[in-house]
Amino acid sequence: MVENSLDAAELAGMLPDVYVRIVPNDPSAENLNQEPKAYRVTVADNGPGVDPHHVPRAFGKVFYGSKYVLRQSRGMFGMGGTMAILYGQITTNRPVKITTSTDGKSRHIFEMLIDISENKPIILRKDTEEGAGKTGTRVDVILEGDFTRSAQKINEYFKQTALVGSYANLTFVDPIGRITTYERATESMPSAPKETLPHPHGVDVEALKRMIKITEEKNMLRFMGNKHFHRVGETNAKKFLQFAGVDGKIAPEKLSNEQIVKVVDALQRYPEFLPPDATCLSPVGEQILTTGIIKELLPEFSTVVLRPPSSYSGFPFLVEVGLVYGGKVLEPGRKLFRFANRIPLLYDESNDVSFKVVNEEIDWRRYHVPDEAPIAVITHICSTKVPYKTVGKEYIADRPEIEAEIRNGVREALRRLSVFLSKKGSMEASQRKMNIYAKYLPLIAQFSTGLAGLKKEPRYKQLIREEQEEAEEIKQEAAEEAEKAIQGDKIIEQTTIEDYR
Ligand SMILES: Nc1ncnc2c1ncn2[C@@H]1O[C@H](COP(=O)(O)OP(=O)(O)OP(=O)(O)O)[C@@H](O)[C@H]1O
Ligand SMILES: [Mg+2]
Secondary structure, eight states: OHHHHHHHHHHTTOOOEEEEEEEESSOOGGGTTOSSEEEEEEEEEOSOOOOTTTHHHHHHSTTOOSOOSBSOOSOOSSOHHHHHHHHHHHHHOOOEEEEEESSSSEEEEEEEEEETTTTEEEEEEEEEEEOOSOOEEEEEEEEEEOHHHHHHHHHHHHHHHHHHOTTSEEEEEOTTOOEEEEOOOOSOOOOOOOOBOOOGGGOOHHHHHHHHHHOOOSSHHHHHHSSSSTTOOHHHHHHHHHHHTOOTTSOGGGOOHHHHHHHHHHHHHOTTSOOOOSTTOOOOOHHHHHHHHHHHHOOSEEEEEEOOOEEETTEEEEEEEEEEEOSSSOOSEEEEEEEETTEEEOSOGGGSHHHIIIIIIOOGGGGTOOTTSEEEEEEEEEESSOOBSSTTOOOBOOOHHHHHHHHHHHHHHHHHHHHHHHHHHHHHHHHHHHHHHHHHHHHHHHHHHHHTTOSSOOOHHHHHHHHHHHHHHHHHHHHHHHHHHHHHHHHHHHSOHHHHO
């Protein structure tokens, strides 16, 4: 539900404010220590609201969603919010309450159950009240849960959501009334992703049949080359149809099942389609991610790498990598934060492609990063179709194209970290050397002068001065390197998504 709220606000170009509260549904004293028990979960947002005509289906029907279009968003399947509601219904048999306003003037209130056998909403209450001057949606679900057991994951979820969403205000009130706020630290939001057409490499038999059913084009040449497929124009359509052995004059709906399968096979194999462009993607970007890292992790060093867009099976994707070292929050050891379309992935880490790259493919010793160094690796995969291995959005399959991009991103970030660490190391070493000389040389000079029976001490001060000069030089070099690294970052910052279009 939090993801739905963030999606709704962001897609409408509004800076999100999301409020979440979990309270025991029956706050009587004897019930309080018992787990699991019924909780009321409230998620409220300042988004655009939901048109009252859509409310029953959006919240009372599985597989109903507004996000089936090809464009990056957290939602994909039309079942996330509805499943939460259904879970409440099967554990407590209480209806969900939706309060929503699209204009601030009036507010619509629905209480509903889902008819599971028919997959349709049963509306128990429908009212309209005067609005409070603000748009937005509030969902109240009563569900059974064990907060004691889930608290850690819930808190982790918010922390990580704040890490990639430093432009959002998040408030969480837990069952004992503790309020945690993650405050907005930047007013800039990632640029809104555009809707795109399906790329021919990503079209399967069912998808092609659906397209044929709704098309108004009268022949295959027009169907292929006119606004049904991403980046396919008339010339390439003609060449493709030759390649596929299909007559351009035939009407799409006249294709037999066999011919459809043949076309799909050719769509996937034809080598001359242009790669998908990335206007439908919306990475977090260096500035917003760095703001989140500084706010949540207070690091000694951090860097963000934005990889250029790529594609797998016709779906565009793009990888962002953040690398964080030291500071006030990280503990010794390596931590991995995984995100897909800005959703934190909290479960099944060891099955995820990022885990494989970070822990099995990267040779950390090559970058002189000790195992116990306090490090966090952040990986963010943006795509119109994230290859989750499950509908629970827990972990991502190791598609070789995605794996390669994560690997390149982590390596680039590690190169920058190792420059920082080696400069830091040599600066510390020369400082230590200086301290020792400064402490002992005068004493050695004094004793050896006495031992040798001389009157005048040797000129050791010159030696110290030379060492000091060398230390100063190293410091200067480090500063120059750091400057260069920052310039490197700036270049990455300039190659925004705009440049790839
Ligand atoms: N807070 C909200 N504000 C506006 N619209 C919402 C909100 N919550 C849900 N919706 C609408 O309800 C639909 C169904 O939500 P649901 O979470 O079930 O599916 P989804 O987000 O499309 O996909 P997924 O299953 O991947 O989450 C959404 O597509 C959206 O149109
Ligand atoms: Mg959803």
